[in-house]
Amino acid sequence: MASYDTLVPDLHRRGATLSSRPRHPQPTVRRRRLGSELKRLREAAKISMDQAAERIGGDKSKISRQENGRQGVTKLEIEALLDLYRVSDSKLKTALVTLAREGRRKNWWAPFSDILDERFQEHLSIEADAGRMLLFQPLLVPGLLQTREYAEVSIRGDEDSHSDEQVESHVSVRMGRQEILQRDSPPQLVCILDEAVIRRVVGSPKVMADQLRKLIEVNNPPRLSIQIIPFSQGCHAGLDGAFSVYSYPDPMDLDVVSLGYLDGLIYLEEDGPVERYKLAFDQLRSSALPSRQSMDLIAKAARSLTS
Structure with a gap:
């Protein structure tokens, strides 16, 4: 299952943007x-x-x-x-x-609205307003935790049809997303990664090693917690793909689950499906190494790239 950290650039490369479909305003x-x-x-x-x-x-x-x-x-x-x-x-x-x-207020990504499809802008709104985010990613480091170099490589992908200007614009958006983690009252972020994420070399060994070191630097439980599901765990609850759960401080808010697919994202808000994904996340967390051991595994992976 795709995520917007890989999906949006892929859509732009293939020309399969949502602008070719009937446009309906997306709810913030x-x-x-x-x-x-x-x-x-x-x-x-x-x-x-x-x-x-x-x-x-x-x-x-x-x-x-x-x-x-x-x-x-x-x-x-x-x-x-x-x-x-x-x-x-x-x-x-x-x-x-x-x-x-x-x-009706303008969001920080308004200057980039001409390159961002409506569904991604909706995703940015959901992300920016969240008080708590539960992220599971089996493929890539989530955009909120990427270095600029890692982001550039993942956005450019294995094709060279993006112009340098397009790549830089998408990288700027991805870096802009990370500012929510620097707020005076940042959202709580709990991130579970499959070990494949830290073993797959994205870009050069140096780019990947720098990315892994960033994960260690930003890890600060309980406000920002990163855990790894090791290969030794075998099958686990996340084998169907990436998903995210967003919760909000206002009791009027609805929790939201986002799921990626080839052409975009779908959102689940009904109590039943949301609770099932929360349970799946709890199961993933119980399968993951504790934070300290996860950092040791990440550090070991980083050292293997520079030795």
Whole structure:
């Protein structure tokens, strides 16, 4: 199963970008959260979508798009809907208006929007707002932990159809993603890697050794924890491919699981599938070496590249 750390450049190389398909606005985390809450309030008030649409001078499809997070909601529309839904909690009203405003703000990747398809921009939003990330990767070091040189090699891949300018733009985006780990209150990151990740030489031995040393440098449990599933473990719960679980500090948020496939990513938000992936991650973590032993294995792999 692919991940966006390998998938997006591959899509650009093959010309199979999502821009060739019908374009539909992708929900950001904030819009997804706002829409979910508006739907909950509407259903609690036993108001139909047609009634809600009439109140804001729209149609049923507009309410559907807003509740799915695919269309923004103005301050006036929120106030009208909350009045219809008989919501009197002033704190809740303020929180929802703030969500709507934040959903329209520009993100740090806006200067690169011309080279990033909509699904990847949605992925960046999900990643940037998370309070906790559980990452499993059996193929490559995740983008959030890559060195610039490792990122450049993985983005360029085994084809040379990317121009230097395109490669540099994608590398800049990948490096920009890592700034969330430098915040005053960074998200918790738990990363499980198959041993194949540290054994596969991406780029030159020096590039790979530098990448492995970075993993050791950034490892800082419990805020940022990296563990390795050794080959000796044999079969484990992650053999079907990479996946990520994103959790958020606001109780209004929904946990999200992202799964990669050849043409993009799919997101799971239903309680059942999300809980199954959380359980799978727990199983992977129990199969992995403890953090200290994982660092010893990574250090040994790095030394083998420079000896």
